[in-house]
């Protein structure tokens with residue numbers, strides 16, 4: 001009986017694939033830089049990666065996590081950070097490579113949530129919000145021990161929860177979204193508007209650790225927005241835990257206290273005061289393991 005999942009993680013910077021056992025052990029794992037020349041060369045690079053990692057193994061299925069947006073009914077993706085793929089039929093292409101094997105697609109934030117719930121910092125929490133704070137802010141939601149995808153596959157996308165009515169413009173075209181305050185580029189943009197001379201979120205974290213008041217202000221502002229998103233989600237979903245992952249969470253020493261302060265300010269009702277906050281445990285592997293979970297534990301993650 002085939003019990004190995006082929007897990008795929010498609011992002012604008014890199015693409016990864018792995019063979020994963022039902023207990024989460026990774027058998028084979030390989031990563032390549034994402035080529036951006038044209039539609040087909042990007043696909044052929046992924047195709048080669050998948051053939052190489054899958055080898056001759058019999059597969060229980062293929063789990064695909066992709067940067068969004070995706071059209072789940074069509075099985076296609078249009079990743080913001082892969083401009084040569086627009087309405088690219090990723091599920092059909094991968095299914096052609098592995099005939100007779102089911103291929104399942106979910107957004108990268110949702111896969112990260114599945115991974116952290118299955119094997120990471122969300123384990124044992126049936127009502128969980130996972131946030132991926134990076135160049136954007138994504139996320140995923142677990143309710144009653146089951147991953148929530150929603151009809152379009154975008155449930156739990158906390159980055160575009162509005163936390164400031166009439167607030168600053170967001171990349172999505174709206175205003176006041178969590179992402180407009182808490183993504184790495186949003187934090188850097190705000191700090192530069194206040195006169196901070198640096199360029200990157202990594203520099204911003206270093207400045208904050210050195211006591212720079214603008215850098216600390218950027219983290220406080222991001223933490224406040226994330227906390228407002230967590231508390232608002234918890235008010236609807238009765239969460240027991242929130243997990244913060246993504247590149248910006250590497251500055252957890254600055255970000256977590258800022259979120260805690262925001263949780264204290266906004267979470268006044270008893271059930272909102274008891275949300276535990278944790279940093280993600282799986283790092284860059286959360287999405288890949290979550291993609292595997294779609295295949296290996298569909299009763300919880302599909």
Ligand SMILES: [Zn+2]
Pocket residue numbers: 159160170171172173174175177179180
């Ligand atoms: Zn937005």
